[in-house]
Amino acid sequence: MSISAESPTVKITSTRLLDAAGEVFAEHGFHRATVRQITERAGVNIAAINYHFRDKAELYAAVLRQCNCAAAELGGPCRFDEGTPSQRLRAFIDWFLRRLLHPKRPKWHGVLMAREMTEPTGALTGLIEEATRPQAVELRKILKDLGAGGLGEERLTMLGLSIVGQCLFYVHHRPLIEALAPRFKDKPPSIDTLVEHIHAFSLAGVRQSIRAHA
Amino acid sequence: MSISAESPTVKITSTRLLDAAGEVFAEHGFHRATVRQITERAGVNIAAINYHFRDKAELYAAVLRQCNCAAAELGGPCRFDEGTPSQRLRAFIDWFLRRLLHPKRPKWHGVLMAREMTEPTGALTGLIEEATRPQAVELRKILKDLGAGGLGEERLTMLGLSIVGQCLFYVHHRPLIEALAPRFKDKPPSIDTLVEHIHAFSLAGVRQSIRAHA
Amino acid sequence: MSISAESPTVKITSTRLLDAAGEVFAEHGFHRATVRQITERAGVNIAAINYHFRDKAELYAAVLRQCNCAAAELGGPCRFDEGTPSQRLRAFIDWFLRRLLHPKRPKWHGVLMAREMTEPTGALTGLIEEATRPQAVELRKILKDLGAGGLGEERLTMLGLSIVGQCLFYVHHRPLIEALAPRFKDKPPSIDTLVEHIHAFSLAGVRQSIRAHA
Amino acid sequence: MSISAESPTVKITSTRLLDAAGEVFAEHGFHRATVRQITERAGVNIAAINYHFRDKAELYAAVLRQCNCAAAELGGPCRFDEGTPSQRLRAFIDWFLRRLLHPKRPKWHGVLMAREMTEPTGALTGLIEEATRPQAVELRKILKDLGAGGLGEERLTMLGLSIVGQCLFYVHHRPLIEALAPRFKDKPPSIDTLVEHIHAFSLAGVRQSIRAHA
DNA sequence: AATGAATGAGCCTTCATTCAT
DNA sequence: GATGAATGAAGGCTCATTCAT
Numbered sequence: 001m002s003i004s005a006e007s008p009t010v011k012i013t014s015t016r017l018l019d020a021a022g023e024v025f026a027e028h029g030f031h032r033a034t035v036r037q038i039t040e041r042a043g044v045n046i047a048a049i050n051y052h053f054r055d056k057a058e059l060y061a062a063v064l065r066q067c068n069c070a071a072a073e074l075g076g077p078c079r080f081d082e083g084t085p086s087q088r089l090r091a092f093i094d095w096f097l098r099r100l101l102h103p104k105r106p107k108w109h110g111v112l113m114a115r116e117m118t119e120p121t122g123a124l125t126g127l128i129e130e131a132t133r134p135q136a137v138e139l140r141k142i143l144k145d146l147g148a149g150g151l152g153e154e155r156l157t158m159l160g161l162s163i164v165g166q167c168l169f170y171v172h173h174r175p176l177i178e179a180l181a182p183r184f185k186d187k188p189p190s191i192d193t194l195v196e197h198i199h200a201f202s203l204a205g206v207r208q209s210i211r212a213h214a
Numbered sequence: 215m216s217i218s219a220e221s222p223t224v225k226i227t228s229t230r231l232l233d234a235a236g237e238v239f240a241e242h243g244f245h246r247a248t249v250r251q252i253t254e255r256a257g258v259n260i261a262a263i264n265y266h267f268r269d270k271a272e273l274y275a276a277v278l279r280q281c282n283c284a285a286a287e288l289g290g291p292c293r294f295d296e297g298t299p300s301q302r303l304r305a306f307i308d309w310f311l312r313r314l315l316h317p318k319r320p321k322w323h324g325v326l327m328a329r330e331m332t333e334p335t336g337a338l339t340g341l342i343e344e345a346t347r348p349q350a351v352e353l354r355k356i357l358k359d360l361g362a363g364g365l366g367e368e369r370l371t372m373l374g375l376s377i378v379g380q381c382l383f384y385v386h387h388r389p390l391i392e393a394l395a396p397r398f399k400d401k402p403p404s405i406d407t408l409v410e411h412i413h414a415f416s417l418a419g420v421r422q423s424i425r426a427h428a
Numbered sequence: 429m430s431i432s433a434e435s436p437t438v439k440i441t442s443t444r445l446l447d448a449a450g451e452v453f454a455e456h457g458f459h460r461a462t463v464r465q466i467t468e469r470a471g472v473n474i475a476a477i478n479y480h481f482r483d484k485a486e487l488y489a490a491v492l493r494q495c496n497c498a499a500a501e502l503g504g505p506c507r508f509d510e511g512t513p514s515q516r517l518r519a520f521i522d523w524f525l526r527r528l529l530h531p532k533r534p535k536w537h538g539v540l541m542a543r544e545m546t547e548p549t550g551a552l553t554g555l556i557e558e559a560t561r562p563q564a565v566e567l568r569k570i571l572k573d574l575g576a577g578g579l580g581e582e583r584l585t586m587l588g589l590s591i592v593g594q595c596l597f598y599v600h601h602r603p604l605i606e607a608l609a610p611r612f613k614d615k616p617p618s619i620d621t622l623v624e625h626i627h628a629f630s631l632a633g634v635r636q637s638i639r640a641h642a
Numbered sequence: 643m644s645i646s647a648e649s650p651t652v653k654i655t656s657t658r659l660l661d662a663a664g665e666v667f668a669e670h671g672f673h674r675a676t677v678r679q680i681t682e683r684a685g686v687n688i689a690a691i692n693y694h695f696r697d698k699a700e701l702y703a704a705v706l707r708q709c710n711c712a713a714a715e716l717g718g719p720c721r722f723d724e725g726t727p728s729q730r731l732r733a734f735i736d737w738f739l740r741r742l743l744h745p746k747r748p749k750w751h752g753v754l755m756a757r758e759m760t761e762p763t764g765a766l767t768g769l770i771e772e773a774t775r776p777q778a779v780e781l782r783k784i785l786k787d788l789g790a791g792g793l794g795e796e797r798l799t800m801l802g803l804s805i806v807g808q809c810l811f812y813v814h815h816r817p818l819i820e821a822l823a824p825r826f827k828d829k830p831p832s833i834d835t836l837v838e839h840i841h842a843f844s845l846a847g848v849r850q851s852i853r854a855h856a
Numbered sequence: 857a858a859t860g861a862a863t864g865a866g867c868c869t870t871c872a873t874t875c876a877t
Numbered sequence: 878g879a880t881g882a883a884t885g886a887a888g889g890c891t892c893a894t895t896c897a898t
Binding site: 440441442472473474475476479480 | 881882883884885886
């Protein structure tokens with residue numbers, strides 16, 4: 001509960017800055033984005049960035065933090081203990097994809113993350129450890145329960161990457177996908193369709209792998 | 215008569231510029247890269263860019279062109295007519311991956327392309343049409359021969375994206391992969407291993423999809 | 429509380445810029461003048477131009493505007509309703525010349541305008557309409573009242589140009605005049621002398637023209 | 643008579659350079675004009691300027707020299723001994739104006755000279771002495787013969803300037819004139835009309851001056 | 857006589873940042 | 878807490894010039 005009764009309608013400078021920064025950073029990337037753009041879109045004075053966040057990099061870090069928090073909130077915790085291994089794999093893919101493509105999620109979250117993957121700014125170094133590692137661990141657990149435990153580290157890893165790779169492709173390579181499959185731009189498949197497809201595709205792939213190296 | 219005995223080893227300005235630019239653009243991205251960095255690394259005068267390529271953007275375009283040519287040369291033409299559909303799928307994956315991960319290919323080629331995927335500069339607009347589209351067509355043909363012809367456009371497309379997605383993941387998300395699977399950094403799997411894995415994984419996926427929607 | 433006792437003598441950045449720019453532009457012309465020269469002479473940072481005037485061209489436009497305003501202020505409004513036509517012609521010449529040669533007027537005003545006459549930068553396009561046109565109209569009115577109304581457009585115009593041409597010559601061709609008549613440099617005639625001469629000379633010319641084409 | 647039979651059709655590099663330079667300098671002024679523009683228009687290599695004229699400034703000086711020579715040729719020598727003083731004044735004005743506005747005269751001669759008047763480059767310092775002074779002397783002689791000899795140096799000079807001022811106005815202030823009298827752009831008065839007007843106007847002015855200070 | 861390649865200096869602009877209120 | 882004014886560093890680009898042939 002905040003002090004001000006007007007807080008719901010009047011955003012505080014720091015918040016407006018954070019929101020505007022998210023959009024601008026996603027649109028232009030960290031380096032191309034200018035602090036002026038951000039402050040103008042936020043409708044605040046240019047010196048406010050320095051006042052509230054010390055500098056541009058700090059503001060960016062704050063945006064990323066908030067962005068990841070929001071993603072975590074939307075996706076819920078990453079734990080999949082119930083049901084058959086196949087169901088749990090499906091739940092994982094669903095959670096992973098929905099977290100990144102969630103309609104309520106500001107579109108720029110994905111874009112921002114994509115940038116960090118291909119050109120890390122260093123602001124995210126810790127974030128990968130904290131946020132991404134647990135997901136990898138969870139997926140590994142599911143794969144083992146599917147029977148891939150005896151495959152050896154390398155193959156197990158490759159299985160995981162094949163699954164995650166399919167998911168991230170839809171998030172990070174939008175421009176490429178839309179160029180290659182124009183209809184995806186006009187009528188993108190629903191998340192459910194995507195989840196179902198990737199789940200079936202991957203489950204078959206995993207099982208084949210297990211059979212082959214049994 | 216000049217001391218031209220060393221001419222094979224002394225690169226011409228334009229070439230040195232192209233090479234240096236490739237590295238710097240890959241390292242920092244188009245906008246962050248500075249022409250001064252490039253000319254310094256190339257050991258040439260800053261005005262050489264204007265003389266040989268008119269401006270930074272043209273230089274970048276030239277780098278991309280060369281980069282795509284080199285890739286094409288290494289990979290050979292994209293035609294897969296011989297053998298069973300399964301063999302042809304494998305050939306496609308092999309060609310696709312080898313082209314991008316070829317040891318002789320400067321590592322920055324992949325990085326540069328990755329950037330273009332997530333934040334297109336427009337310099338590549340034509341390149342996608344010319345270079346990437348035929349590959350998509352070829353893959354589609356193979357999938358149809360595998361029996362996926364009756365699946366409908368959307369599913370056919372998703373199958374293709376699942377395959378290409380797996381491949382590109384290894385090329386474009388190196389930083390993420392290495393953060394998640396440290397051992398991949400020390401001892402990355404051979405291209406052969408990768409091809410074999412993705413082929414088997416995907417073939418099973420495709421067949422499963424066909425069965426399910428028969 | 430600041431040491432604001434000196435504030436009347438310490439000009440604000442924007443003003444210093446405007447003054448320095450006037451001098452430098454007059455000295456070297458728009459294109460040859462460099463923003464570094466200007467900011468150095470003004471004793472301000474080079475980025476101040478961007479902050480206060482956006483860019484060099486805007487600064488130049490501002491200088492011209494101020495220059496024209498100053499001229500208008502010094503000369504007062506351009507209306508000559510009282511007295512005989514001859515007296516009004518004299519008043520016009522007096523006003524016109526005094527406005528341009530006024531001792532309080534920085535010498536560079538004239539030089540700047542002269543440049544715009546021979547190589548317009550386009551920054552002045554509107555200014556001519558707004559500032560110069562009314563003068564032409566006023567002069568025309570006087571000439572008609574002198575009896576030149578029946579002369580036809582072309583001759584009426586030439587009469588006006590002959591008068592204005594004499595005036596502007598003294599303003600715009602100083603270098604030429606001083607080269608041809610060295611004594612004008614040491615002891616230039618007073619504005620009153622100039623006005624008296626041009627008035628008498630022109631009045632005779634106009635009347636002759638009227639007589640000839642009666 | 644030159645050595646080469648083809649000289650009439652094939653211009654030598656140095657000549658092409660001179661012609662192209664004249665046009666470009668007139669169009670853009672000395673400082674804005676670039677050596678690349680000139681060499682491109684001349685269709686010669688950029689290094690040719692250095693080879694033939696040492697540098698840009700030297701080329702400009704050469705252009706001015708040629709330009710003044712051409713003007714002298716077209717206008718003939720500046721001597722007016724025959725006829726009544728009034729006729730000689732008319733001859734002077736005719737010669738002066740025709741020399742500057744002569745149809746065969748490349749338009750840029752006037753423009754180039756105009757530039758030198760308002761922003762002397764120094765390349766013309768000597769030229770004024772050599773070329774313009776005699777004209778001033780000649781005009782003075784005519785004015786004295788008209789009876790203005792007793793007027794004193796200052797008034798005599800002002801009379802001359804009034805006449806020359808009218809003439810130069812039409813040459814140097816084209817942009818201003820055309821802005822003020824649009825019809826002059828579409829249908830400029832013939833040189834004959836101009837000469838007749840300025841002669842009549844000035845003759846009356848001179849005589850009036852003589853009467854007044856008799 | 858003439859050229860393509862290469863150079864170094866300098867220009868305008870933009871940026872993130874800080875200062876003084 | 879917040880602001881308008883001002884700053885210094887750097888960026889991309891253009892120019893006249895020269896070098897080696």
